[in-house]
Amino acid sequence: MDDEPRNSSAAFERQSQSDCALLSQLTLILLFFQVAFTWPLWINSHDYPRISLLGMNFLIRPDLDIFWLIVMGCAGSGLIIENIFRLWGGFRQKNLGEHHSLSSVFHFLWMILCIALLFVMLTNQQRIQAWAWQILLYGICFSTFMPAETMIWIRRLTISIYFYSAVSKLDASFLQSHGQVLLDGTLKLLPFEIALSESLRTAIVCSFPLVELLIAILLCFRLTRRWGWRLSLVLHLGLILILGPFGLNHHVPVLIWNAFFLLQNSLLFAGGNFQSGENGEKNVSRSRSRELLGRIAMAIALMFPATEWFNLCDVWPGWGLYASRGAKVQIYIERDDLKKLPTDVVQHCFRTAANPDHARLDLFRWSFAETNAPAYPEDRFLTAVALAVIQNYGVKDRFVFIYSGTANRWTGDREEVEISDLKTLQRFAEGFWLNTQSVKAEAAENLAD
Template identity: 30%
Template structure:
């Protein structure tokens, strides 16, 4: 593999220097984000770790510690040597490989920011700096585009969009009553429409500086709405928005430099590989539109239309749960015989990360809960289909806990069994 050009040759302009700083920020923010979600990367006893395939369920936790230590060492080395180092290409690719191995051992680690940084590591390691910058810009633009598209539906308006609207109005001192919300809830579409506007402004060179301002304002607004003054989302979500604020400035706030001159055959080959990776990332979200892809790798961020799995447990069985598990059962939400288990709350409080969206992983978490607590005869699972793009309608399917294994084999291609350590833990 050929080496990355030295800083004196490559950082000839403010744009080049900004991209070198951006690469340092990628390594820094990956370290920070892994830090604020550290239980997700080292602990598979409090919350289930679900591998991609069931053959990996017996892998011991030592493997996770080795991978985490390797990732930290790689990222710290990148910071010490700098992105312009001759070893940087190898280090970036190594960081992506380690992240991919982490994903295989636990689907929950496939957080959207981890996916983005794994892709960026490959692009930084394979493509020459200026080509890497262009590909990175396309990845960033695709996130804005698909994220906005995933929220342009009635489900977002009726659920998370309404939460955004109520929270934003309360922050600016205008509280919305339920009657007012029913009338004005369609204003929630302003959030994805503004995101789509930022995408268009960033896409066009002549309006790119305005787009930087729009993107920065959007991320400031999200930090306010999702932060401690608003919905109090996880630190990972807030940190990623800070990264996007800085990314908008460093990637889109500077003019495009001239092309690299005279790339060698090896450089062209590696660049083609990076372009293929980028193309796959750009096209994958179209699979989610037809029901074949997961929401997060399709950049379905804060989307409400995705399929869901709900776990309900009888009150009698809930009273007999161990105290740590009982904390996630909502016995006050209704007077029904079966009460909901808050799997999302379980994820946030034990891993620091939101639960991986969609039916499959939430089903896997519900399956782990049932197996660990031995409550197969006392629970009900409700699977809701994704909502319609034009109507907020879903199909629901309910079955008992003793049908979990059969339903998992029938419904999902990927694994829904937890790592062995979760079931062995007291």
């Protein structure tokens, strides 16, 4: 009588271990591919200003980046071997006790990888790419929980990504800007031209975040989870087409990230077995304190993005994907002073009708050219980049800095601040909570002292 539930529990545990190992492998593949495509960002082989998150270079040293990357590579390679063993070797055993003894190795390697990834993020805010932040949170799950509970928490995190991404787009600014761009990319895929009225365009753009919100709701409940999974596949396949070479022709890492969601969602939500992990793993020896810390960290990770609505959490850690409500920064440099800038920077300066005597430096195009990655879309970071340009290239007071605050959710209106002298801009930058001083600028100040 007792054999049937015991066998069911063992089968569930084996399936959880297999799914967890496969998801771990997919996460590592995502990490290696994304770092490979954006390699200048990670090895500092670029001239784009580097802005540490805390500014404590005496404690978190940028010159140790290569060391932490080597640590990431070694830990990741060890995990790939461990995952392969789990997938192809470990589950042929009837006795799971030996396999549980290997959990400590799996947890330890993921913990080391998370520490290394966190340090390279701290030394340069631009490395807090949305996909990198997701991998860091997954790593916390892999390093603190047993397989079944790992899958439960990653499901919750995935649902939260869809929810927060949807809410971040439910505003007037998305309807007026990024939403229109996505719609144009969609229309570009059609074999014929179609003219849409303004009201119809607005209605279609409104459907984009509503689909994400519907996916989040469907994935929350057991009876509707399969439908949420199917709708998520449609969403990401559509995004790959819209953002791909036949649409908006975005960079490869964006397409890789959407492909990852296709695979991970099929692993997380396509199956029908979503029972709690406690039954299958209650007899496993494990660190309760480690598990408790993991639960606290993940509970914070699930709730903290909501503070982005009050301008506390950054856009990407708050899953504001393609959101356009955040504050904007523009930097204009007098055309006579462009000769002070390197050629690689000048080619990203453009004349505008708003400031005919100046040229606007496109900070995002410059970022893509230098690092193969987008600039961190945070006003703090972009202000620091603009300040670094002025300080490093001796532009002094021959510039115009325009700061457009967070857009009103219902009207899209923004408050603007215009600054045209260095001391005022430095005081403005000091008003942010986190660091706005570039690594080069700090070095220059230390030499001056």
